[in-house]
Amino acid sequence: MTTSKGQQPGREREIEVGFQIHNSASGTDGSVVQAGVVDGGLHLHLPSPSLAWVVPRQLPAVPWTFTGRAVELAELDRALDYNLDDEHEDLDAPTLMISAIGGAGGIGKTWFAVRWATRRAERFPDGQLFVDLHGFSPTEQPLQPAVAVRGFLDALGVDHSRIPADPEAQAALYRSIVVDRRMLILLDNAASAEQVEPLLPGGGACTVVITSRRTLTSLLVRHNVRHVTLDVLTDVEAHTLLRRRLGKARIAAEPHAVTRLIAFCRGFPLALSILAARAHARPDLQLIELAAELGEQGVEALDDESDPSASLSAVLSASFSALTAGHKQAFGLLGIAPGPDIDLYAAASLTGLSQERVTQVLRALIEASMLHRDANGRYSMHDLVRSFATMSARHHTSSELRHAALRRVVDFYLHTAASANRLTSPHFLNDVQLDAPADGCRPRLLPDLPTALTWLDREHQCLRAARHIASVNGWHQAVWQFAGFLDDFHFRRGHRQDRLVAWQAAMTAAEHLGDPAVQSLVHTLLGDACAALDRHDEAMGHLERGLALAERHGNLAIQSRAHLGICWALSYRGEHRQALVHAARAVELAQEVDDPVRVADAQGELGWNAARLGDFERGRDACQAALVLHRIHDHHDGEAHDLDSLGYIDHHTGRHHEAISHYRQALDRYGELGHHWAASTTLERLGHPHIALGQHHHARAAWQKALDLYREQGRSSDAERVQRQLDELDHVLSV
Numbered sequence: 001m002t003t004s005k006g007q008q009p010g011r012e013r014e015i016e017v018g019f020q021i022h023n024s025a026s027g028t029d030g031s032v033v034q035a036g037v038v039d040g041g042l043h044l045h046l047p048s049p050s051l052a053w054v055v056p057r058q059l060p061a062v063p064w065t066f067t068g069r070a071v072e073l074a075e076l077d078r079a080l081d082y083n084l085d086d087e088h089e090d091l092d093a094p095t096l097m098i099s100a101i102g103g104a105g106g107i108g109k110t111w112f113a114v115r116w117a118t119r120r121a122e123r124f125p126d127g128q129l130f131v132d133l134h135g136f137s138p139t140e141q142p143l144q145p146a147v148a149v150r151g152f153l154d155a156l157g158v159d160h161s162r163i164p165a166d167p168e169a170q171a172a173l174y175r176s177i178v179v180d181r182r183m184l185i186l187l188d189n190a191a192s193a194e195q196v197e198p199l200l201p202g203g204g205a206c207t208v209v210i211t212s213r214r215t216l217t218s219l220l221v222r223h224n225v226r227h228v229t230l231d232v233l234t235d236v237e238a239h240t241l242l243r244r245r246l247g248k249a250r251i252a253a254e255p256h257a258v259t260r261l262i263a264f265c266r267g268f269p270l271a272l273s274i275l276a277a278r279a280h281a282r283p284d285l286q287l288i289e290l291a292a293e294l295g296e297q298g299v300e301a302l303d304d305e306s307d308p309s310a311s312l313s314a315v316l317s318a319s320f321s322a323l324t325a326g327h328k329q330a331f332g333l334l335g336i337a338p339g340p341d342i343d344l345y346a347a348a349s350l351t352g353l354s355q356e357r358v359t360q361v362l363r364a365l366i367e368a369s370m371l372h373r374d375a376n377g378r379y380s381m382h383d384l385v386r387s388f389a390t391m392s393a394r395h396h397t398s399s400e401l402r403h404a405a406l407r408r409v410v411d412f413y414l415h416t417a418a419s420a421n422r423l424t425s426p427h428f429l430n431d432v433q434l435d436a437p438a439d440g441c442r443p444r445l446l447p448d449l450p451t452a453l454t455w456l457d458r459e460h461q462c463l464r465a466a467r468h469i470a471s472v473n474g475w476h477q478a479v480w481q482f483a484g485f486l487d488d489f490h491f492r493r494g495h496r497q498d499r500l501v502a503w504q505a506a507m508t509a510a511e512h513l514g515d516p517a518v519q520s521l522v523h524t525l526l527g528d529a530c531a532a533l534d535r536h537d538e539a540m541g542h543l544e545r546g547l548a549l550a551e552r553h554g555n556l557a558i559q560s561r562a563h564l565g566i567c568w569a570l571s572y573r574g575e576h577r578q579a580l581v582h583a584a585r586a587v588e589l590a591q592e593v594d595d596p597v598r599v600a601d602a603q604g605e606l607g608w609n610a611a612r613l614g615d616f617e618r619g620r621d622a623c624q625a626a627l628v629l630h631r632i633h634d635h636h637d638g639e640a641h642d643l644d645s646l647g648y649i650d651h652h653t654g655r656h657h658e659a660i661s662h663y664r665q666a667l668d669r670y671g672e673l674g675h676h677w678a679a680s681t682t683l684e685r686l687g688h689p690h691i692a693l694g695q696h697h698h699a700r701a702a703w704q705k706a707l708d709l710y711r712e713q714g715r716s717s718d719a720e721r722v723q724r725q726l727d728e729l730d731h732v733l734s735v
Contacts, residue, residue, distance in 0.1 A: 054157025335389025339462030
C-alpha cells in the first residue's frame with residue numbers, strides 16, 4: 001500500500017479523515033470500500049488539501065480599566081520564556097506549559113489571563129483559542145468538554161464534513177491539528193480537572209492557561225502546571241481602577257468618599273468594578289451617597305438582579321452551590337465565628353468536628369477559593385466573602401445550630417484563656433470554677449509560658465470578639481471571666497483600652513449575676529483599669545465601691561486587693577503618703593487570710609511609695625522582703641517589680657553600679673515574661689545611673705530602646721520626655 005507523495009510534513013494528520021480507498025470492487029460506503037479480492041497493489045491516494053490553515057484569534061477584549069498584577073504577569077512571562085527559549089537538559093522533549101490561575105470568584109482571573117495573553121500574543125503565531133467552560137457560572141451549566149472541542153475545531157477551520165461523529169475522535173483530531181503549532185489555549189472558568197484534561201494538546205508547542213476558582217489538584221499532580229493565585233488589589237491599584245473609570249476630576253472632588261469605597265471593597269476587583277460602573281452610569285450621583293448606601297446595605301448593595309454576572313452575591317453563590325452540604329454548613333459557621341481569622345483548634349470547636357475532619361473541610365474550602373490559609377496556619381476570608389458566608393449561615397442553618405456553634409467556640413476561647421492565665425499569672429483567679437465546656441468544644445491545654453503568650457498575641461482580636469459574643473448572648477459568667485483571665489495579658493502588652501472595655505463589660509455582667517464577691521472584685525479591677533488610663537475619679541469610685549462591698553460581706557481577700565488597688569491609683573497621682581496607708585492595710589489583710597503572694601505585692605508597693613517619699617531605708621527593707629517572698633513563691637512578675645524598685649533606690653542613694661545590676665535583672669525577668677509595658681519604664685530608669693557614671697553611650701542605648709517601646713505602646717508623653725533626654729545628651733556629647 002502506498003500514499004501519494006509530496007505532502008507537507010504533518011499534513012496527513014490534518015486530513016486523515018478524508019482518506020479515499022479504491023480497488024477493483026464497484027461498491028462504496030462513504031469514503032471507504034471493502035474489497036473482497038485484491039489483485040496487485042493497493043494504492044491509497046490522498047486528496048490535495050482543500051482547506052487553508054485558519055489562525056484563530058479568539059481572545060476577548062481586555063477591560064481598559066485593568067490595573068495592577070505586575071508581579072503575577074511577570075511570573076507567567078518567566079514560565080513562558082523558560083518553556084519556549086531554554087534548552088531543558090533534564091527533559092527528553094519540550095513539555096506542554098500549563099499555567100493555572102486560581103482565586104475567588106470576582107477576583108479578576110479571566111481579565112488577568114486575557115491581559116497576559118494579549119501582551120504576549122506574538123509568542124503564539126499560530127493563534128489563540130479561548131473558551132468559557134462555565135464551571136462556576138451563575139446562569140449556565142458547566143460546558144461539556146466535547147462541546148468545547150467541537151467549538152475549537154470550528155475555530156480552526158475544519159470542514160464539517162471532515163469532523164467525525166464520535167467525541168473521542170473529535171478530540172483526537174483537535175490534538176492532531178494543534179500538536180506542533182505554537183498556540184495559546186485559554187480555558188476559562190474551569191470546574192474540574194476532568195473538564196480540562198480532554199482539552200489539553202499533546203507535545204510541547206502549545207501553551208495552556210486555565211482559570212478556575214478551584215485548585216485543580218489532580219491536574220497539578222499529573223501535568224507540568226504552574227499555579228498562580230490572585231489576591232486582592234492594593235489600595236493604590238484600587239484607586240487607579242476607579243480613576244480610570246470615573247476620571248481624575250470626579251475622584252479628586254471627593255477624596256473622602258473614594259477612601260470609603262476602597263475601604264469597603266478591600267481590593268476586591270469585581271466589587272470595585274460594580275461600584276465604578278454604577279457611578280459612571282449616574283454622573284449626577286455623588287460618591288459619598290454611594291458610600292452611604294454601602295454602609296447601610298453592606299454586600300447586598302453589590303447585587304444586580306437583572307445581570308447576575310454583575311452581582312457579587314450571584315458570583316459567590318455559584319461557588320457556594322458547588323460545595324457539599326457539610327462544606328456549606330462549615331462555610332456559614334466560619335462566617336459568624338468571632339474575630340478576623342481562626343485556627344484549626346478553634347475551627348474544630350466551632351464546627352463540632354474532629355481535628356482530622358475539620359482539616360479536610362478547611363482544605364476543601366481553600367481549594368474552592370472560599371477560604372485562605374496564611375503561613376501561621378490561620379484561616380480567613382475576604383470581608384465581602386465573609387459577609388456572604390454570614391448571609392448563607394442565616395439562610396441555610398437553623399438558629400439553634402448557630403447558637404450551639406457560637407457557644408462551643410466561645411467556650412473554647414474562655415477555657416484556653418484560663419489555661420494561658422495559669423501560666424502568665426499563676427496566683428490570680430486560678431481558683432475560679434469554670435462551667436464545663438459545651439459538648440463538642442475541645443479547649444487547648446497550653447504547655448508553657450512562651451506558648452501561652454504566643455497564643456494570646458495571635459488570638460487577641462478573636463478573644464475580644466468572643467467576649468463580645470458572650471455579652472450579646474447574656475453569658476454573663478463567661479464575660480467577667482474573660483476579663484479576669486486576660487487582665488495580666490492586657491497589662492503586660494499595654495492593651496490598656498481593651499483592658500478597660502473588658503472590665504466595663506464584666507461590670508455589666510456582674511450586675512446581672514448578683515454575686516457580691518464577683519461585683520466587689522470587678523469594681524476593684526475596673527478601678528485598676530481606669531487608673532492606668534489616668535481616669536482617676538472613675539478609678540477611685542470603683543475601688544471604693546469594691547472595698548465597701550467586700551467589707552459589707554466580710555471578704556478579707558478582696559478587701560486586701562481593693563486596698564492595693566487604691567494604693568496603685570494614689571501612687572499614679574503622686575499621692576505617695578496616702579498610698580502608703582493603703583499598702584500597709586493591704587499587707588495586714590493579706591496576712592490575715594494567709595496569702596503570702598498578696599503580702600509580697602503589698603510590701604513591694606509599700607517600699608516603692610516610701611522610696612518616692614525619700615525614705616530609702618524603709619523602702620529598701622520593704623522591697624527586699626517582698627523580693628524574698630516573690631522568689632519563694634515563683635512570682636516572677638512581682639520579682640521584676642521589686643528589682644526595678646531596688647534599682648531606683650540604689651540610684652538615688654548613690655549606688656549606681658548596684659542600680660544598674662538591679663535594673664538589668666528586672667529587664668531579664670520582664671523579657672522572659674513578655675512584659676513590654678514595664679520593660680520600657682525600666683529601660684528609661686536604667687539610663688540615669690549610666691549618666692551618673694559617665695557611661696553616656698550606654699545611657700543613650702537604653703533611652704533609645706525605651707523611646708522605641710513608648711512609641712509602639714502609644715505612650716506619647718513618655719516618649720516626648722525620653723526624646724528630650726536624648727536631645728540633651730546628644731548636646732552634651734557634641735560639646
